[in-house]
Amino acid sequence: MDSPAEPAESPAIGPATAPGPARRNLIERVLGPAAPGERLLADALFALAMAASAVVIVQVVRDNGHPPSPLGWALLLAAHITIVWRRRAPMRVMVALMAILLTYHSMDANHTAPMAVSMAGLFTVASRSRPRNTVIAGAGVIGIMLGVKFSEGMAEGAESLRITGWIVSFLLLGVYVRIHRQYVASVVERAERAERTREEEARRRVAEERLRVARDLHDLLAHSITLVGVQTSVAAHVLAADPDRLDRAAVAKALDDVAETCRTARGELRATLEVLRSGTEDEGADEARGPLPGLGSLPGLADAARTAGARVELSVGRDVEHCQAPPAVGAAAYRIVQEALTNAVRHAGPAPTVRVDVTTGDAALNVTVADDGVGARQPSGTAGYGLVGMRERARTVGGTLEAGPRPEGGFMVSAVLPLASVPLGGLT
Numbered sequence: 001m002d003s004p005a006e007p008a009e010s011p012a013i014g015p016a017t018a019p020g021p022a023r024r025n026l027i028e029r030v031l032g033p034a035a036p037g038e039r040l041l042a043d044a045l046f047a048l049a050m051a052a053s054a055v056v057i058v059q060v061v062r063d064n065g066h067p068p069s070p071l072g073w074a075l076l077l078a079a080h081i082t083i084v085w086r087r088r089a090p091m092r093v094m095v096a097l098m099a100i101l102l103t104y105h106s107m108d109a110n111h112t113a114p115m116a117v118s119m120a121g122l123f124t125v126a127s128r129s130r131p132r133n134t135v136i137a138g139a140g141v142i143g144i145m146l147g148v149k150f151s152e153g154m155a156e157g158a159e160s161l162r163i164t165g166w167i168v169s170f171l172l173l174g175v176y177v178r179i180h181r182q183y184v185a186s187v188v189e190r191a192e193r194a195e196r197t198r199e200e201e202a203r204r205r206v207a208e209e210r211l212r213v214a215r216d217l218h219d220l221l222a223h224s225i226t227l228v229g230v231q232t233s234v235a236a237h238v239l240a241a242d243p244d245r246l247d248r249a250a251v252a253k254a255l256d257d258v259a260e261t262c263r264t265a266r267g268e269l270r271a272t273l274e275v276l277r278s279g280t281e282d283e284g285a286d287e288a289r290g291p292l293p294g295l296g297s298l299p300g301l302a303d304a305a306r307t308a309g310a311r312v313e314l315s316v317g318r319d320v321e322h323c324q325a326p327p328a329v330g331a332a333a334y335r336i337v338q339e340a341l342t343n344a345v346r347h348a349g350p351a352p353t354v355r356v357d358v359t360t361g362d363a364a365l366n367v368t369v370a371d372d373g374v375g376a377r378q379p380s381g382t383a384g385y386g387l388v389g390m391r392e393r394a395r396t397v398g399g400t401l402e403a404g405p406r407p408e409g410g411f412m413v414s415a416v417l418p419l420a421s422v423p424l425g426g427l428t
Contacts, residue, residue, distance in 0.1 A: 043084045050120065051080040054113040065110045072109035075100050079117050086124040091133045097121045098140060105148070119170045126174025127181070138171045215335070215389045216268075224265035226342050228258050230308035257307040264304075268293075294330030295320060295358065298337055302356065305341040309351050310371075312341070317359040325365055329417050332393045333358065333367050336401065339386050340369035340413040348373020348411065363419050364399070370412040390415070 054076055058067060068076060079100045086093045101114050122141065126134045142164050149160035232254070295316065302312040325333075337356055344354045352373035359366045387403050390413065394401040399417035406412050 039087055040084070043087060046120075047080045047083045047117075050083070050116045051077065053116055054080065057113045057115075058110050061110065061112045064112045065108050068104075068109040068113070069107065072104055072107055075104040075107075076109075076114060079104070079114055083117050083120055086121060087128060090121075090125045090129045091137065094121045094125050094137050098144070102144065119166070122167060123170050123174040123177075126171045127177040128174075131175070134171060134175060138167065142167055211392070215392060224261055226346050227261045227304055227308050230345060232258060261304065261307075264300075293334040294327060295325065295333060296330075297334055298356070298358065301334070301338055301341055305345055305354065308345045310341070310345050310348075311351060311353045313353070313355045315355070315357045319360045320358050320365070323360045323365070323419060325417075325419055326397075329365055329397050329399075329419060332397045332399070332417055333365055333415070335393050336367055336390050336413065336415050337369055339390050343386055344369070344371040344373060344411070352410075360419070365417040365419055367415040367417065368412065369414075370406060370410060372408075372410040 079097055082093055082096045082100065097118065101118060104114060105111060118141070122137060125137045129137075145160050145163065145167075298314060298316065302314040305312045337358075341354060341356075344352055348354070348371045352371045354369065354371040357366075357368045390403065391401045394415050394417060397417050398420065399415060401413065401415040403413045404411070
């Protein structure tokens with residue numbers, strides 16, 4: 001008949017999820033004291049109060065049985081002591097109460113005195129035990145009571161039917177409390193889960209923003225520093241080649257190219273830093289980033305690579321101009337071409353020929369950057385972030401990217417970027 005003791009509060013709270021002061025107050029108000037020692041003390045005080053009320057009832061109510069004998073008082077006291085452990089083992093306490101009080105009532109002692117402790121035991125079984133135990137306890141108490149009373153006469157049996165209504169009422173009240181407790185526990189659990197989800201989402205957004213800024217800074221600084229290095233090398237070569245016949249126009253053009261590259265890099269760096277200052281959670285964060293670089297900026301990339309000595313052939317299909325690519329897709333294509341041109345200038349050897357093709361097909365934007373360079377690639381054993389960043393940008397918009405040496409020589413980067421609308425988050 002017994003079942004495992006039910007915990008005082010439905011959600012188990014372990015050390016890793018110990019409740020804070022606010023949530024503990026909520027649990028104590030709705031579900032009762034949380035600590036086992038506090039529960040036992042509260043139940044002991046509750047039993048003491050019921051025992052005092054039983055003594056008062058014996059003195060006041062004298063028409064419902066005889067005054068208890070010393071054995072009756074002992075049984076009445078034992079019933080109230082037993083109720084102290086009602087929340088630890090509801091069904092066991094109820095069985096003990098039934099045995100004690102059946103003996104007590106058989107002595108025709110005051111039948112009203114133990115009424116409160118009986119109802120408390122029934123209520124505890126209904127509110128803290130399984131529904132099956134509630135039915136068993138209720139049926140057992142009602143069955144025994146009706147059997148004893150009807151054996152004494154129909155009048156006694158009819159009176160017991162009135163008491164049956166109170167028993168059923170307390171059982172239903174206990175069932176309602178149990179259901180309400182489970183509902184409150186589920187609400188608290190959902191609130192905790194939502195809070196954990198918000199924290200995880202915040203951490204994920206921070207990580208994504210850091211990764212995005214790292215990609216942007218890598219693309220911007222690697223591209224700009226590479227161009228500045230090549231352009232200053234050109235100026236130094238002109239100065240050192242024939243000092244007596246200095247080509248001032250070539251030197252001035254090289255320095256102008258350096259200045260223009262620095263201005264462009266400074267503008268993009270300012271836009272990136274504005275994103276960091278505005279914060280990733282602000283509603284206006286996307287607006288603070290400014291316009292995203294896109295397909296319309298590809299000629300500028302080609303011109304910058306040409307100033308560094310590369311022969312760039314840019315081919316943008318006519319259908320690309322009318323495809324209305326989402327800004328995030330255009331930005332991803334721009335960054336991929338930027339990084340591919342930077343790698344060609346750095347690694348493809350002197351004056352490489354680089355062909356950039358941008359077309360559409362199968363609801364996707366196809367970007368190909370191929371060079372005929374023969375220079376050394378990334379030294380073996382060192383890890384670079386350029387190819388990793390390009391693949392991450394392609395994945396951000398749901399695309400794919402492949403990169404590797406060409407059979408006929410040189411290096412090729414090929415990306416397929418879907419034209420479906422994607423969010424702007426994660427790209428600038």
